[in-house]
Amino acid sequence: MEIDCFIYDGWRPRIRAASPRRDWMDDTPESFAYRCLPLGIANAHGWEIANAVGFSARWTGGSGTDAVEIRLDEGDVSSVDVPVSLFGQGTITFHIAGLFRTSPGWNLWVGGAPNEAKDGIAALSGLIETDWSPYSFTMNWRFTRPDHWVRFEPGETICFFFPVQRGVVEAVQPRVRPIEEAPELKQQFEEWSRSRDAFHERMREAPPSQPSEKWQKLYYRGVCPAGETGTPDHQSKIRVRDFEGQPGGPAPAAPKIAPAVPPAPPLDPQLARRDWMLRVQEGHRALSPRTAGLRRLHRVDPDDFLDHHYSAHRPALLTGEMADWPALDRWTPAYLAARVGGAPIDYQGARLGDARFELDKDAHRRSMPFDRFIAEISRPGAGNDSYLTAYNSAANRTALAPLHAELGRIDTLLAHGPAADEAMLWIGPAGTFTPLHHDLTNNLLAQIVGRKRVLLVPPSEAGKLRNREHVFSAIGDLTDPATLAQHPDLRDMPLYDVLLEPGSMLFIPIGWWHQVTALDFSVSATYTNFRWRNDWHAGFV
Incomplete structure (x- = not known):
């Protein structure tokens, strides 16, 4: 049996032997999904064709070819590699750069990669008589819902194929028979069923520590319950050959695809109209230089701040208010450690192993002496794992x-009481990160040591930010290229990119979305004790 792929000059089919691995299988505890041998064999049972160019696409719900929008990544690509909306009906089409020829009597089954799902779109399948056809074929995918952006990465599998002998299925005579007609099979099955029940009981009573001891492996090893070989040609792995003579060699392995951000649920008409009105209001604000953009104020006047920022729900960058603070001149990691010493403190720890570290704050509470904490976060590459936060x-x-x-004090803006009841400190290394969220109070963020980058998004964009849990966005990080590629509509949002340096403060109005990244060893303080009403959180649902 042979398969040839004939190409014209300039065609590059990007074929590779299929991989048995899947990202979602890798992510199962102890990679237990690979214990299911049929999954792995199916995964590798053929060849993959890799995508040539990264792009995002969405379907508006219509039946015409203009109902699909495709946004290509920047860069030069051949026209044959570009996906198109060719057939309508919510499909996108890839032209396959090759004419395939199989041995007489053999077809090619063509479709998506086995056991690989893609949110919002599904691969269509076909069976092609490639032993005689002089025609090229296309690989098509159909959207499963409208108004949802899908993302295809360069190198991602867009097509999977393997040979099928023509006429075999029609020649099969399927039957249903009572198990008593196969007494040996009945005995083997019942013996296996009893052994499996006993195995599960042992697992419950004394769970083994080694992953390899947590499954029976009978089918995996190709043996029957009594230990005899099931078949001499049992396969526990499969590796097909690469296509010879392919320009540039086999396509590289498929990239690891970032987990998809859950899509925003469809809005009912009332919510859609609300979001429209919020966007209109923000658009009106942008018309005037007096109300647009991020205003920078030095030595703020309280009446001006109330009129144009606090009551107007508009952020501002403030300078000059902290000029006489002793902390600005004194605070270094060594000074902080000496000043507080070994007093035990609470902080957030082990954050790197949990993508939900903010939502799961209580699970990440840790305690250690303060001077040891400072030493821990001062080591090179400490990153986002340990952070003393306002929480x-x-x-x-x-x-x-x-x-x-x-x-110091900020009498122009704050109603002062005991200092320790006002300031909520944030202390952490470069790389600490607070994901995209909004707060339930108006906040004043004062930067004391180091620099922070703050991205601000107005409340008018809430409809794009997938807010499903409390005050957090499922987007998480607006600087993540994979997220932006998956959701191109985020690129069009109004956004303020603020560098917060020592001695400056940022007023973040309630409901404004923001994410914060420490660029250096950083100490900040958050204040909510404004001179004006700030108890709106009581009505949050």
Whole structure:
């Protein structure tokens, strides 16, 4: 049996032997999905064709070819590699750069990769008589719902194929028979069923520590319950040959695809109209230089701040208010450690292993002496794993009192009480990250040590940000290229990119979406004790 792929000059089919691996199978605990041998064999049972160019696409729901929008990544690509909307009906089409010829009597089954799902779109399948056909074929995918962006990465599998002998299915005579007609099979099955029940009981009573001991492996090893070989040609793995003579060699392995951000649920008409009105209001605000953009204020006047920012729900970058704070001149990691010493403090730890570290804050509460904490976050590459946050403020009030004593006052904006009851400190290394969210109060973020990058998005964009859990967006990080590629509509949002340096403060109005990244070892303080009403959180649902 042979398969030839004939190409014209300039055609590059990008074929590779199919891989038995799948990202979702890798991510199962102890990779247990690979214990299912039929999955792995199916995964590798053929060849893959790789996508040539990264792109995002969505379907509006119509039946015409103009109902599909395709946005290609930047870069030069051959026209033969570009996906198109060719047939309508919510489909996108890939032209396959090759004319395939199989041995007489053999077809090619063509479709999507086995055991590989893609949110919002599904591969269509076909059976092609490639032993005689002089025609090229296309690979087509059909959207499963409208108004949802899907993303195809360069190198991602767009087509999977393998040979099928023509006429075999029609020649089969299927039957249903009572098990008593096959007494040996009946005995083997019942023996296996009893052994499996006993195996599961042992697992419950004494769970083994080694993953390899947590499954029976009878089918995987190709043996019957009594231990005899099931068939001499049992396959526990499969590896097909690469196509010879392919320009540039076989296509590289498929890239690991980032988990898809859950799509936004369809809005009912009332919510859609609400979002429209919010966008209109933000658009009107942008018409005037007096109300558009991020205003920068030095030595703020309280009446001006109330009129144009606090009551107007408009962020502002403030400077000059912290000029006399002792903390600005004194605070270094060494000074902080010496000032507080070994007093035990609460912080958020082990964040790197949990993508939901903000939602699961209670599970990440840790405690250690403050000077040891400073040493921990001062080591090179400490990153986002350990962070003392505002959430830890109540527990740290006594331990961090010496630091609060070195903060100044902001009488123009804040109603002051005991200092430790006002400032909520954030202390962490470069790389600490707070994902995209909004707060339930108006906040004043004061930067004391190091720099932070803050991205601000107005509430008018809430409909794009997939807010399903509390105050957090499922988007997470607006700087992630994979997220932006998957959701091109995010690129059109109004967004303020703010560099917060020591001695500056950022007013973040309630409901404004923001994410924060520390660029250096950083200490910040958040204040919510404004002179004006700030208890709106009471009505949050």
